[in-house]
Amino acid sequence: MNALPIADTFASREPAELPSLHEASQPTLTNDRLALxxxxxAAFQYLHVSCExxxxxxxxxxxxxxxxxxxxxxxxxxxxxxILLLGTTSLGLLTKRDERYTVTPxxxxxxxxxxxxxxxxxxxxxxxxxxxxxxxLLGSLRSNTNEGIRRxxxxxxxxxxxxxxNPRLQEVFYRYMRSWSELAHEHLAKINLGGARTLLDCxxxxxxxxxxxxxxxxELQVTILEIPEAAPYxxxxxxxxxxxxxxxxxxxxxxTADWPTGADCVLFAHQLVIWTLEENVTLLSxxxxxxxxxxxxxxxNSMSHDEGDGPLFAALDSAYFASMPAEGGMIYSWxxxxxxxxxxxxxxxxxxxxxxxxxxxxIVATKRQRxxxxxx
Numbered sequence: 001m002n003a004l005p006i007a008d009t010f011a012s013r014e015p016a017e018l019p020s021l022h023e024a025s026q027p028t029l030t031n032d033r034l035a036l037x038x039x040x041x042a043a044f045q046y047l048h049v050s051c052e053x054x055x056x057x058x059x060x061x062x063x064x065x066x067x068x069x070x071x072x073x074x075x076x077x078x079x080x081x082x083i084l085l086l087g088t089t090s091l092g093l094l095t096k097r098d099e100r101y102t103v104t105p106x107x108x109x110x111x112x113x114x115x116x117x118x119x120x121x122x123x124x125x126x127x128x129x130x131x132x133x134x135x136x137l138l139g140s141l142r143s144n145t146n147e148g149i150r151r152x153x154x155x156x157x158x159x160x161x162x163x164x165x166n167p168r169l170q171e172v173f174y175r176y177m178r179s180w181s182e183l184a185h186e187h188l189a190k191i192n193l194g195g196a197r198t199l200l201d202c203x204x205x206x207x208x209x210x211x212x213x214x215x216x217x218x219e220l221q222v223t224i225l226e227i228p229e230a231a232p233y234x235x236x237x238x239x240x241x242x243x244x245x246x247x248x249x250x251x252x253x254x255x256t257a258d259w260p261t262g263a264d265c266v267l268f269a270h271q272l273v274i275w276t277l278e279e280n281v282t283l284l285s286x287x288x289x290x291x292x293x294x295x296x297x298x299x300x301n302s303m304s305h306d307e308g309d310g311p312l313f314a315a316l317d318s319a320y321f322a323s324m325p326a327e328g329g330m331i332y333s334w335x336x337x338x339x340x341x342x343x344x345x346x347x348x349x350x351x352x353x354x355x356x357x358x359x360x361x362x363i364v365a366t367k368r369q370r371x372x373x374x375x376x
Contacts, residue, residue, distance in 0.1 A: 026309065041131070046087035048127050051120045055088065056103050060111045064100040106357070118179035125176030129159075129169060133324035140323045148323030158326045164229040174206050174233055181208045181269060184300055184360045188269075189216060190352060191298060191364060196264035200225060200290060202254055202283065203271040207237040207247060209300075213267075214243035222247045223263075225254055254283060259290040266291055269300040273321055276328030277340055284344035291367045297346065299337055303353075303361035306335040314359045334361065341365045 027033065036043055050056055053074050059065060065073070071081045085101065088094045094101045103111075110119050133148030140147045146157070152169065154162035163170040188209065193199070197219055201210045204224035214222055224234050224247065231251040238247045250260065266287040272280045287297050304314040314331035321329040334351055341349055341363070352362040 042087075043091055044126065044131070046084070046091055047093065048123055049084070050088055050093065051123050053084075055084070056093070056107050057111065057116065059094070059101060059103045060108055063102050064097075066100050070101060110357070115183065118183050121176045121179035124172055128172045130320045130324065134319050137319050137323050145327045146322070146324055152324075159324050160227060160326075161229050177205050177270070178208045180358075181205070182212075183356070183358055184269070184354075185209075185212050186356075187300060187352065187354055187360055187362050188212060191362060193217060193220070193265055194294075194296060196296065197221060198263045199223070199265040199267060200260065200263045200287070201267045201269070202287070203227075203268070203274075204234055204249075205230065205270075206233040207241070207249070209267065209269045210234075210247050211237065211241050211243055214241075214246050220246065223260055224249045225252055225259065227251070227253060254286070255279070259286055261290050262292050263290050264292055264295045266295070266297045267300070268298070271301070272299055272337065272340075273301050273331055274326050274329040277332070277336060279328060280337075280340045281343045284340055284346070288345045288367055293367060295367050297341070297365045297367070299341075299363040299365075300360065302331045302359040303337075304331045304333045304359070306333045308333065311359050313357075331359070334363065337363055 053076075055070070055074065058070070058073055062069075067081065067085065070085070071078070074081070074084075076084065085094070085096075089096050089101070092104055093107065094103060110116055129152075132151045133146075136148035136150070146159075149157060149159060149162065152159060152162045152166060154165035156162055159173075163173055196217070199210075199213060199220055199222045201207075201213075201222055201224045204210050204226055207224055210222040210224050214220055224231075224238075226234050226249060228251045231249050234249045238244050238249060241247065252259075268283070268287070272283070275283065284297070291297065302314050302317060304318075305311065318330040321331065338349055345367070346365040347368055349363055349365040352364065354360040354362075
């Protein structure tokens with residue numbers, strides 16, 4: 001595949017073709033922001049240890065405790081308590097008033113919305129897997145490949161294949177992916193599948209999205225496409241589900257294997273952020289061929305702004321995709337996904353943006369018969 005045409009197409013698009021979903025704003029570099037950039041690893045560790053110690057849950061359950069009460073509940077020594085409270089208040093995780101501490105409203109909202117386990121699963125994933133690999137971001141950018149994978153023992157050039165040789169890390173990863181997917185299920189629920197009866201879930205992990213869709217749509221038959229190293233996770237989850245009669249697992253390499261054809265819908269959930277744009281065109285073209293005419297393709301993952309200036313969450317997450325999972329990938333913009341869809345033959349697409357603390361978004365494309373002409 002020639003990578004140049006699609007790259008040139010992105011570069012040549014007119015601004016009018018790139019609708020904005022936000023008002024662009026450039027952050028001001030303050031002393032505090034500079035400190036976060038310089039010692040951001042320490043900022044994350046304050047978040048991590050606070051989650052592990054149960055600090056936030058304690059203060060949501062019992063707001064406005066004083067230092068002595070928190071110290072007694074957490075069982076920390078005086079110096080350790082001073083360090084923890086200094087860090088968490090300076091970072092804005094806690095607020096202090098009249099010698100009493102409360103959790104910042106956003107953390108309280110996450111807890112009260114039932115998303116706290118999802119949040120802490122993401123924190124554990126960042127601590128156990130991501131932080132090590134990102135130490136190789138410089139080399140990864142210079143070589144344009146995932147050099148951080150060397151920090152995960154095993155064979156293969158992708159995180160997903162090496163995890164099979166590291167059961168503890170594999171458990172952390174799939175717990176995180178389940179939580180990250182469940183955070184996005186509100187977006188799945190909003191999608192009109194147009195009466196679809198069959199759906200292919202591409203790279204479906206431990207079946208979290210497939211089973212959710214089966215529960216939402218009682219007539220839907222779902223087939224999960226997953227590599228052999230990960231397929232057993234999906235199969236085990238399906239076997240324990242009340243929807244096992246409508247969800248199945250198809251072991252394959254999506255890039256090289258033939259796909260089942262005639263599907264009414266194809267789902268890429270948290271998948272197209274892993275690969276290069278050229279590889280995404282390959283997958284989307286195979287999806288186009290697998291779809292029945294009039295069928296829908298759904299992309300669900302984090303999105304960055306078309307202008308390339310945020311959101312911050314997407315920018316920081318891209319460092320992980322540069323360093324770890326595979327040899328390409330990042331949090332692409334809406335427009336980049338849409339251009340890949342056009343290159344694969346799709347002409348009708350629409351955006352569904354999210355409004356939560358994660359940068360999730362959805363693009364729904366509809367298949368119409370491909371016009372005659374060369375494929376990229």
